[in-house]
Amino acid sequence: MEASVFEYHKEEDTVDIQSFQGDKQKLIQPTFLNDPRFEKLKQTLVDWINKTLKPEHIVVQSLEEDLYDGLVLHHLMSRLAGVNLSVEEMALSSTAQIRKLNMILEELDKRLGLQDSSQIKWNVKLIHNKDLLATIHLLVAMVRCFQPELDLPPNVKIEVLALEVTRSGIKSEVLIEVLTEDSDTDSDSLSNTEKDDPIQQLLKLEAHKVNMVKKAILHFVNQTLSTLGVQVVDMDKQFSDGVILLLLIGQLEGFFIPLCDFNLTPVNQAEMLQNVTLALDLLNDMDLHMSSVSPQDIVSQDITATLKVLYALFKKHKEK
Incomplete structure (x- = not known):
């Protein structure tokens, strides 16, 4: 009886291996x-x-x-x-x-x-x-x-x-x-994209020229936000939670974004991503398409992505 049980398991194992x-x-x-x-x-x-x-x-x-x-x-x-x-x-x-x-x-x-x-x-x-x-x-x-x-x-x-x-x-x-x-x-195609992207071209210049453009954009941002009592000192970091970016878009475009639509004091990355996603959606609605910028880029304090967004707003509104 033991032998037959052994033979049964042996046969079952063979089938199992073959199936793989x-x-x-x-x-x-x-x-x-x-x-x-x-x-x-x-x-x-x-x-x-x-x-x-x-x-x-x-x-x-x-x-x-x-x-x-x-x-x-x-x-x-x-x-x-x-x-x-x-x-x-x-x-x-x-x-x-x-x-x-x-x-x-x-x-x-x-x-x-x-x-x-x-x-x-x-x-x-x-x-x-x-x-x-x-x-x-x-x-x-x-x-x-x-x-x-x-x-x-x-x-x-x-x-x-x-x-x-x-x-x-x-x-x-x-x-x-x-x-x-x-x-x-x-x-x-990537080279052509970079060729047409002023921010990609800017970042290839000498550091003092990059800083000059960043100062110009920073001045534009602070001038726009002055009526709200908001000031940006560190462009690299202060836009990462999306709050100031949403306030800036609202001021430039002349509309109020209800506080219930975004997190005024985000406490985690998910809330920051929600804010930045809303900001990029608004830019898209304004025909300022930021296809090369993802919400994660902004939250991660990617200065190239942040500059692309701010430059697009600066370019649209500087002559108004």
């Missing part, structure tokens, strides 16, 4: 998870999703945790491509989520024009398993197709460990995965 043969997986090398370019791409995609789905009051914080069930992807496809599928809004069970994802990805792949399966770097299993690499590949493809004017960080590459289960064991190799294009055309 041919399975392939790519794992992001841990050292690249905090790579600045990779972080920038992730944040840009999160900001893009939140801006696109703002009218529907959907807020994404994590690409891994918030897209796996299909809800966000379905709403994105609806907003960007005008496609509404007959799927349940909230798929609670794993089976329902996979069924929903299958319908969404099938339709998305058609819309993205990816007939060759070798070009597709995502699938239902990967997205549902919260695979960050596959999720980013899918979102980048959606941006390129539906909103090509959006500036994604160029030349983002990461190192991945590719694993494959074979009859003889597990094969592994280290590969470089390209998330956004690394080509001469990208470099040329």
Whole structure:
């Protein structure tokens, strides 16, 4: 009897191993998870999703945790491509989520024009398993197709460990995965963008010339805010919570922003991001498009991003 039990388990193990043969997986090398370019791409995609789905009051914080069930992807496809599928809004069970994802990805792949399966770097299993690499590949493809004017960080590459289960064991190799294009055309377009961007050009000048322009903009800001009793001393830091930026926009454009619409005394980064997002949305409504600036840039005290926003306001209002 013991022998038969042993044989049973032996047979079961053999079947189990065979079922994994041919399975392939790519794992992001841990050292690249905090790579600045990779972080920038992730944040840009999160900001893009939140801006696109703002009218529907959907807020994404994590690409891994918030897209796996299909809800966000379905709403994105609806907003960007005008496609509404007959799927349940909230798929609670794993089976329902996979069924929903299958319908969404099938339709998305058609819309993205990816007939060759070798070009597709995502699938239902990967997205549902919260695979960050596959999720980013899918979102980048959606941006390129539906909103090509959006500036994604160029030349983002990461190192991945590719694993494959074979009859003889597990094969592994280290590969470089390209998330956004690394080509001469990208470099040329980036150079042209910088050529047309006065702030990028300014920051290449000598320090004293940069300071002269910063002083001129600072004078313009303080002159505008003087009636509110607000003064900016440190341009690099005082705009990071969005409060002074919102007050400045209101003064320049001649409208009052209700205090209930923003956080007058933000206490955390989420509240700062909410303020700055509102400010950039207002600029967009004023036809001052800041596609190369994300809310996170301002909150992180990126002086280049802050100068771009202030210069756009300065240029529009200096002659009034």
